[in-house]
Amino acid sequence: MGIIIGVIVILLPIILIAAGYYKDYKRNPAYFKSGIKVILILMGLFVISSLAYKIMDNTGSLRKPGPEYNSWRAEKGIPLIEGGWGKRVLREDSHIKYFAPEGEEGVGHYAKEIILTGFGEEREVDYFGRDSLGNEYRSIYTYDEDRLEFIIGDSVYSREVFYKVVNRTESR
Known part of the structure; x- marks a missing residue:
């Protein structure tokens, strides 16, 4: 091209x-x-x-797409790319998805999308499953704003509340 x-x-x-x-x-x-x-x-x-x-x-100094940057993610509180996960490049290195092995989809932290721009990442989106009402559990880290949000459905929650709800849902 x-x-x-x-x-x-x-x-x-x-x-x-x-x-x-x-x-x-x-x-x-x-x-x-x-x-x-x-x-x-x-x-x-x-x-x-x-x-x-x-x-x-x-x-670009913000370029941190792979699991080799998990220590940086841990410092920021961003969910890590788990060991044994697969990788799929969706759009010419501008959209990368990491995902849990088959059979673990939708249970706990099961996927991460990294959306890139020409100047480093724009954001990372982590997926944690859905509740019985269909509300999706996800976190979004926005690089240029250095902001991490925990979202259930359309509402933003604190880290503590988010993980309490996610862990309660997983134990059912």
Whole structure:
């Protein structure tokens, strides 16, 4: 995909310049030269922004998608990626899901989604099951706000209340 975009980025300006040369250069050479400058400036901005995106995506200091960052998660109080969990990349490294082994889904902490952006993670969502009314138990850690919320259904609860409810539900 990246190669196709690269070829288009290179060929499109060449085609535009050739068409411009054919039509405009004969009529007004000064206007044509200013148009080339604009095209070159836009191409330069595109290349610089693409490189900046790649650099930030590969070296972003917030990038903590795997279980190797569980000690960092423990310090923040974020639920950990459990041992033996599977991993599924849902959208080209921008959405990663870790999940419990088959047979353990929906019991206790059974899944974690990490939603990424080009500048590090946006958030981590952990799933803990549902109650008999269908209310989903989950926690959401938002990276840019450094905020951890514990949610049952549509309501936000403290960590203590959340885990009391989750543990009571699991014991049934």
